């Protein structure tokens with residue numbers, strides 16, 4: 001069998017494990033057809049071989065068959081780990097091959113018709129198994145190899161009859177061809193599994209990247225809060241919700257007072273740190289469902305779902321006090337204040353009109369001396 005191209009050791013393990021799992025499931029399926037094989041064998045052999053031998057073979061095969069089913073069910077229940085269940089299931093495959101081989105041994109040398117039908121039956125078993133074991137080809141070599149060698153040994157013990165030699169040659173040619181073709185098909189199947197696995201891994205990686213891109217596209221890089229894009233989507237959503245349910249919602253527009261001075265005195269890096277720290281303090285002062293976004297520069301916009309104006313003013317005042325209460329933990333610590341404009345959605349209003357209302361309330365706060373809340 002050709003080695004698979006471009007597979008790492010771990011990829012190879014995953015491909016082997018997947019192939020093994022597929023084989024176990026198919027192995028279980030095919031065991032359902034085994035009793036049909038017994039029926040054909042018993043019908044052929046009846047009256048030609050001693051009943052005792054035939055019954056012994058049936059009992060032995062039935063035991064192997066039952067053990068096989070139980071082992072497979074146990075493996076499937078346990079998640080089919082190849083390391084754990086591989087050895088036992090390989091033994092089952094070997095016993096299965098031996099049981100069929102024993103049939104060949106038992107029936108060989110009686111008469112030309114019986115032997116020919118028996119070889120045809122074993123070729124059929126081999127052909128079926130070539131498909132069943134296609135994702136786990138080593139199991140096929142084991143199962144059919146044993147079946148072929150034991151039955152051929154049986155036929156060879158009657159090699160004084162010319163037809164048994166012919167049957168040995170025919171069966172051997174058939175088996176070699178089956179091995180050759182099934183190994184090539186198995187290789188294609190393994191390549192298919194490898195391709196599917198790498199596609200699935202790629203799809204998962206892409207899904208992860210897409211989620212990250214979506215989050216990044218809606219997040220302000222400096223403060224980690226929602227950005228303008230997220231705000232627009234959120235406001236649209238809130239407005240639709242409010243229209244359909246009649247529930248109020250409010251927005252708060254926050255602007256740090258004299259922020260320019262911070263940049264001028266301490267530099268832009270400290271200004272950036274102050275923005276991060278301010279955003280965090282605001283975030284900490286909000287309920288779970290409230291959303292803080294960076295509107296632009298040192299302006300932030302908070303969306304308060306299901307909130308009437310009265311409550312919005314209380315939230316705003318609480319935030320204003322929290323900002324004023326202690327300096328931001330920047331280096332150096334900065335004592336700042338914030339002006340806030342509040343507005344509540346009125347039926348029929350557009351998003352732009354609502355924003356304009358909050359903006360003019362903020363302007364009023366600035367005009368009235370800053371560090372206050374207006375609506």
Ligand SMILES: Nc1nc2c(ncn2[C@@H]2O[C@H](COP(=O)(O)OP(=O)(O)OP(=O)(O)O)[C@@H](O)[C@H]2O)c(=O)[nH]1
Pocket residue numbers: 222255256257258259260261263267268269270271272275296297298366370
């Ligand atoms: N460090 C930093 N500064 C920013 C950022 N975005 C905007 N700014 C600065 O924020 C300042 C805003 O100044 P102004 O609009 O004059 O407002 P202000 O000084 O806060 O005064 P009032 O708003 O009237 O109280 C400007 O100096 C901007 O450069 C940023 O991302 N990082």
